[in-house]
Amino acid sequence: MSGLERRYRRLLRWFPWEHRERHEEEMLSVLMAAARLSSAAMVAVRMWITGGSGWGAPCAG
Incomplete structure (x- = not known):
């Protein structure tokens, strides 16, 4: 179980037990x-901004 999954499960505990079940x-x-x-x-997005994907770099304004 990942850390993210653990955090989501902790947040889901706020729902009523019957609904969660x-x-x-x-x-x-x-x-x-x-x-x-x-x-x-x-x-x-990061690849586009840095020009690392072949999509091209954003226009210099």
Whole structure:
């Protein structure tokens, strides 16, 4: 279990037990997927800004 997953599980404890019992794994998978997408997007932006991906560097203004 990653540190991020542990933190998400800790946050999910704020939900009522009955709701968590029914939906915790689904909520956790959505949160983890969103974190992966966000991380991938940040890598793409960083590569574009530095010109490291072949997309070209931003225009000098």
